[in-house]
Amino acid sequence: MNPRLVFMPVLTLLGLLIFAAVSAIGATERPPNIVIIFTDDQGYADLGCYGSESIRTPRLDRMAAEGVRFTNFHVAASVCSASRASLLTGRYSSRHGVRGVFVPGNNGLSPGELTLAEFLRPRGYATACIGKWHLGDAPQFLPTAQGFDTYLGIPYSNDMYVGPSQAWADNATFRDGWTRERALEAQSFVKNNVANRAAIEAKGLRDLVPLMEGQQIVEFPADQASLTRRYFDRALDFIDRASADKKPFFVYLTPAMPHVPLFASSEFLGQSPRGLYGDTVEEIDYHVGRLLDHLAARGLDENTLVLFASDNGPWLGKGDATGSAGTFRDGKFSTYEGGLRVPAIIRWPTRIPAGQTSDALVSTIDLFPTLARFTRTPLPDRALDGHDLSAHLLTPSAPFASQPYFCMNDGQPVGVISGPWKLLPHGGKRNLSPETPPELYNLTDDPGEKTNLASAHPEKIRELKALLHIFSNSL
Known part of the structure; x- marks a missing residue:
């Protein structure tokens, strides 16, 4: 749908x-x-x-x-x-x-x-x-x-570092003691450790980022x-x-x-x-x-x-x-x-x-x-x-019918706002747990999300879960 x-x-x-x-x-x-x-x-x-x-x-x-x-x-x-x-x-x-x-x-x-x-x-x-x-x-x-x-x-x-496949402009500027040869060595290290960010950062390459123009590095760092x-x-x-x-x-x-x-x-x-x-x-x-x-x-x-x-x-x-x-x-x-x-x-x-x-x-x-x-x-x-x-x-002052907004985490819909109500079925932290009970907030009365109203409004939880279900099925 x-x-x-x-x-x-x-x-x-x-x-x-x-x-x-x-x-x-x-x-x-x-x-x-x-x-x-x-x-x-x-x-x-x-x-x-x-x-x-x-x-x-x-x-x-x-x-x-x-x-x-x-x-x-x-x-x-x-x-x-x-x-x-x-x-x-x-x-x-x-x-x-x-x-x-x-x-x-x-x-x-x-x-x-x-x-x-x-x-x-x-x-x-x-x-x-x-x-x-x-x-x-x-x-x-x-x-x-x-x-x-x-x-x-x-x-x-x-806060990152040079990428493994980026091209270098012939007239690239190198700063803070860096040379083309040293930069190419760093890029080679990144390429050989592309899945090991800890090793790249331990090498001292973090925060040394390239400035690109078009598809080429023109300044490093x-x-x-x-x-x-x-x-x-x-x-x-x-x-x-x-x-x-x-x-x-x-x-x-x-x-x-x-x-x-x-x-x-x-x-x-x-x-x-x-x-x-x-x-x-x-x-x-x-x-x-x-x-x-x-x-x-x-x-x-x-x-x-x-x-x-x-x-x-x-x-x-x-x-x-x-x-x-x-x-x-x-x-x-x-x-x-x-x-x-x-x-x-x-x-x-x-x-x-x-x-x-x-x-x-x-x-x-x-x-x-x-x-x-x-x-x-x-x-x-x-x-x-x-x-x-x-x-x-x-006409910002005219009546406006807002549409439901879906909260995304790691590419998945994990919450919904409809009108003043916001439902987070498993809370709103970065690392969600299915064991976390639902959280329901009235953002008009409680924009700081301090008072969980889930136990007081089970009918609103059912309504908002239905919206999440419809949206998820549409993907």
Whole structure:
């Protein structure tokens, strides 16, 4: 059974009118530019507009004031690779097959999956991936094989190491005493120990990551303190080139920060009251402001949709290098709200009303069908798990019927949110046990998931288990 049919919303007359208005956007009008900024391991409460008193983010706060700030926005998985695959495909990990985290030399996102870049490029979009990829580092998995015209970035998390099969540019830069010969020796060691990460880390190779352009390493080890600036510099340059070519653009911009190890440039190092973690977030904030100013200066901002969000909740247990989920429980790797609920802001001047706050239950998987609507591109002939949010974005204050959201762990649906209710049949920890009794929360009354209501509402458990059963059978 197709879950998109099972959970199709009942459109009100107002919803139909809004839907018609979106569809009526002139077919000859230039499609919108799209910029997605997806940070790494940033907690829900790590922006000023989300309650942080120690991390100063004036430009993102302003972006929120100029657009929609979401308070109930969820990623499709609480871990890097699976989360990113879902954003780019509009599908839960049970469908796209990315279950957790890829390490160098692992598999990657199947080339048979359709990414947003592959979807938009036939529509005439220039497409760029800039920053962390983390969906496979072999040539067939890299961004330029998955619909992106250009790529600059680290192909996985910044705490990893050189991959076993990556090619080296003839003019690659080697830093900190490294030479090509030494780097090739390290790569050979990784290749011979690809299944033994402990041995690779014991060799001292951890945190020494390559910077790739296209499908070649151009810098090793990457100068991580300068990456945030360089990523945004490249994005601005790409925007200018696409505009000169009179093409709409899709920029997928994914800073390495604030994933550990933390790095900030000299301009921001030691400036935040929140320490190095705050330095990294405040640096991202500054460059988001640069990007928005650049769009305005080029006359592009009124036709550019910009999304800012994090790929999952904070990686707890890292001391001062840990972000904050605020009042929400737990963090990265868990299916509690601290792992899945993230800050999210969408800005599109003249189209999305400014100064709005949405408490609608929405997710990164909803971006694919939403952008399809805004770009007037027919949906692909494959199962999508997301739902079109265009009507809600154009009128955030109008009634909105949220659809059930499924909590994923290791590629399997292990929980569900429907309305205010959240069911975790075996709890929300990273390592689930069938012996763990069910947990039921009313997120409206108890967003911190402190009071398990399972014993008081057996009928609600049956109802939510039925939703999980229907969804599981649809896969």
